[in-house]
Amino acid sequence: MAVPQSVETTFLFGRLTWQAFPLDEPIVVATFAVVALGGVALVGALTWFRLWGYLWREWFTSVDHKKIGIMYMVLGIIMLLRGFADAVMMRLQQAMAFNGSEGYLNAHHYDQIFTAHGVIMIFFVAMPLVTGLMNYVVPLQIGARDVSFPFLNNFSFWMTVGGAVLVMASLFVGEFAQTGWLAYPPLSNIGYSPWVGVDYYIWGLQVAGVGTTLSGINLVCTIVKMRAPGMSLMKMPVFTWTSLCTNVLIVASFPVLTAVLALLSLDRYVGTNFFTNDFGGNPMMYVNLIWIWGHPEVYILILPLFGVFSEVTSTFSGKRLFGYTSMVYATVVITVLSYLVWLHHFFTMGSGASVNSFFGITTMIISIPTGAKIFNWLFTMYRGRIRFDLPMMWTVAFMLTFTVGGMTGVLLAVPPADFVLHNSLFLIAHFHNVIIGGVLFGLFAGIAYWWPKAFGFKLDPFWGKVSFWCWVVGFWLAFMPLYILGLMGVTRRMRVFDDPSLQIWFIIAGLGAALIAVGIAAMLLQFFVSIMRREKLADDTGDPWDGRTLEWSTSSPPPAYNFAFTPVVHDNDAWWDMKKRGYSRPLSGYRPIHMPKNTGTGVILAGLSTVVGFALIWYIWWLAAVGFVALLVTAIGHTFNYHRDFHIPVEEVTRTEEARTELLAARS
Ligand SMILES: [Cu+2]
Numbered sequence: 001m002a003v004p005q006s007v008e009t010t011f012l013f014g015r016l017t018w019q020a021f022p023l024d025e026p027i028v029v030a031t032f033a034v035v036a037l038g039g040v041a042l043v044g045a046l047t048w049f050r051l052w053g054y055l056w057r058e059w060f061t062s063v064d065h066k067k068i069g070i071m072y073m074v075l076g077i078i079m080l081l082r083g084f085a086d087a088v089m090m091r092l093q094q095a096m097a098f099n100g101s102e103g104y105l106n107a108h109h110y111d112q113i114f115t116a117h118g119v120i121m122i123f124f125v126a127m128p129l130v131t132g133l134m135n136y137v138v139p140l141q142i143g144a145r146d147v148s149f150p151f152l153n154n155f156s157f158w159m160t161v162g163g164a165v166l167v168m169a170s171l172f173v174g175e176f177a178q179t180g181w182l183a184y185p186p187l188s189n190i191g192y193s194p195w196v197g198v199d200y201y202i203w204g205l206q207v208a209g210v211g212t213t214l215s216g217i218n219l220v221c222t223i224v225k226m227r228a229p230g231m232s233l234m235k236m237p238v239f240t241w242t243s244l245c246t247n248v249l250i251v252a253s254f255p256v257l258t259a260v261l262a263l264l265s266l267d268r269y270v271g272t273n274f275f276t277n278d279f280g281g282n283p284m285m286y287v288n289l290i291w292i293w294g295h296p297e298v299y300i301l302i303l304p305l306f307g308v309f310s311e312v313t314s315t316f317s318g319k320r321l322f323g324y325t326s327m328v329y330a331t332v333v334i335t336v337l338s339y340l341v342w343l344h345h346f347f348t349m350g351s352g353a354s355v356n357s358f359f360g361i362t363t364m365i366i367s368i369p370t371g372a373k374i375f376n377w378l379f380t381m382y383r384g385r386i387r388f389d390l391p392m393m394w395t396v397a398f399m400l401t402f403t404v405g406g407m408t409g410v411l412l413a414v415p416p417a418d419f420v421l422h423n424s425l426f427l428i429a430h431f432h433n434v435i436i437g438g439v440l441f442g443l444f445a446g447i448a449y450w451w452p453k454a455f456g457f458k459l460d461p462f463w464g465k466v467s468f469w470c471w472v473v474g475f476w477l478a479f480m481p482l483y484i485l486g487l488m489g490v491t492r493r494m495r496v497f498d499d500p501s502l503q504i505w506f507i508i509a510g511l512g513a514a515l516i517a518v519g520i521a522a523m524l525l526q527f528f529v530s531i532m533r534r535e536k537l538a539d540d541t542g543d544p545w546d547g548r549t550l551e552w553s554t555s556s557p558p559p560a561y562n563f564a565f566t567p568v569v570h571d572n573d574a575w576w577d578m579k580k581r582g583y584s585r586p587l588s589g590y591r592p593i594h595m596p597k598n599t600g601t602g603v604i605l606a607g608l609s610t611v612v613g614f615a616l617i618w619y620i621w622w623l624a625a626v627g628f629v630a631l632l633v634t635a636i637g638h639t640f641n642y643h644r645d646f647h648i649p650v651e652e653v654t655r656t657e658e659a660r661t662e663l664l665a666a667r668s
Pocket of ligand 1: 295344
């Protein structure tokens with residue numbers, strides 16, 4: 001479906017007409033049919049089993065960080081399936097389109113696919129999975145009952161869902177951007193992208209971006225203000241430290257993304273000239289601003305997983321983490337430096353040797369604290385009693401994979417080398433090397449590590465190992481050919497090729513992607529089999545790995561209030577230290593616990609924000625205005641809802657805690 005040459009707008013529907021539905025795109029129509037069928041089946045099942053009330057009361061309106069964390073993870077996994085489907089479609093097109101063949105995707109569709117793949121994988125897979133992990137674990141690790149602002153936490157989650165809904169809607173109603181995942185102008189300006197694609201991009205990210213920024217503020221406040229007595233900064237677990245730095249980066253960089261997209265939308269909607277080629281506009285200013293967000297973004301993604309690897313390495317080596325202090329300093333140094341390297345994304349801008357060498361050097365320097373971390377993990381394993389459970393397997397795979405990605409990063413940081421490799425498949429291989437090898441392998445390690453805490457049973461090891469080997473071998477098969485093709489000068493985002501000698505490399509890369517697909521299927525099967533076999537995999541001690549930090553001191557799953565008594569901390573391995581001291585659970589003195597009530601306002605506000613976004617995309621101005629007013633009224637109305645908290649009665653707390661004391665006594 002090409003962009004409609006002329007779109008008549010009506011008052012009621014703006015530019016939303018029948019032309020918006022890609023009825024002439026068989027792939028999209030087939031996808032719609034499958035999604036619609038799946039949706040009907042799901043709604044039918046939920047209605048049949050009367051689950052709507054339960055979902056609304058216990059999950060959608062929940063202000064409990066644990067439930068919000070799990071919902072973020074579910075969103076991330078669902079969007080991973082979509083983002084990966086785009087990857088497979090690209091691999092297939094690139095493996096086919098040789099010897100004069102156009103492949104099976106036309107340019108309009110192909111350009112949307114690589115753009116959506118990047119946007120979805122970063123904003124709606126990696127971000128929700130990382131935010132979900134931090135949301136679930138941090139309050140437990142610092143001995144808190146929840147995050148600082150539980151209602152805001154619920155609202156932030158639903159804003160992320162709202163952004164995902166807009167991006168997904170673009171598949172069936174209209175089009176998505178065809179600009180690449182950062183929508184560089186002038187291609188993203190109204191002159192070259194006159195229809196709705198870039199507007200879906202802008203409003204999808206603006207809505208989700210508000211959620212991310214608020215969640216960042218929430219977690220910074222939580223870590224700074226809600227730590228248990230005795231947990232000074234240098235007694236915080238490393239995962240909490242990396243989460244603190246990550247959320248500081250979120251608060252410092254996401255507003256830049258919000259601002260640059262706002263300026264781009266002014267160019268598109270009211271004809272300003274911030275990023276145009278003429279009237280004093282400067283497209284390179286957009287590129288600078290979006291990478292001032294973009295590079296910190298990649299550290300927002302990887303830092304929490306560096307924290308996961310620290311927790312996993314020390315727990316599964318049965319040793320204190322080597323170099324705790326240097327690990328903390330390395331995290332802080334990386335956080336600061338990550339704000340000083342953004343120009344390495346466009347050395348080719350022509351900003352001259354002095355500027356390029358500054359950014360080249362700062363980029364190379366980042367590899368020093370990163371290297372320090374790798375050595376600290378290796379020294380933690382050295383002479384440790386290493387248990388190769390799944391979390392540790394993913395950690396070792398990370399160390400081997402990420403290091404190669406880091407080295408190609410240092411190579412790309414050398415401006416003359418980058419002049420040759422910029423926007424080639426070498427660059428594509430590099431950032432997938434660090435994002436899959438670092439962020440995804442880290443997330444899988446974190447999921448395998450904390451799943452028993454969240455659900456009370458471990459993940460099935462057999463399907464876990466199948467998934468592991470398919471992912472690791474699949475990754476190398478899929479991306480090593482791209483390093484080679486990049487060195488041969490092949491550019492990113494190409495749809496068809498005219499040099500037949502390149503085809504074999506794309507076929508190998510395609511096989512790698514197929515193996516990763518098996519890895520994803522095995523992971524979903526692992527979840528399903530584990531749930532089916534949960535009795536056998538059960539762990540009710542709450543400490544299945546002989547953990548070292550506070551989250552392992554609670555039951556699995558933890559009670560809604562996390563801790564009946566706020567723990568007192570003496571060491572950064574707080575729980576390990578308590579166990580060593582012969583910790584005994586208090587058996588009396590329980591009190592009623594003050595808790596915030598669940599509320600639907602977050603869902604409603606995010607729903608209205610999504611409607612306003614959709615209305616702005618399709619120029620349905622009246623709906624945008626009505627939606628905005630409803631948003632304000634709902635937000636103000638919520639402040640008058642005084643019954644927003646309650647107390648868990650002391651009888652219930654006593655019952656829960658005594659049951660746990662008995663169970664632990666029986667297990668010891
Ligand atoms: Cu960068």
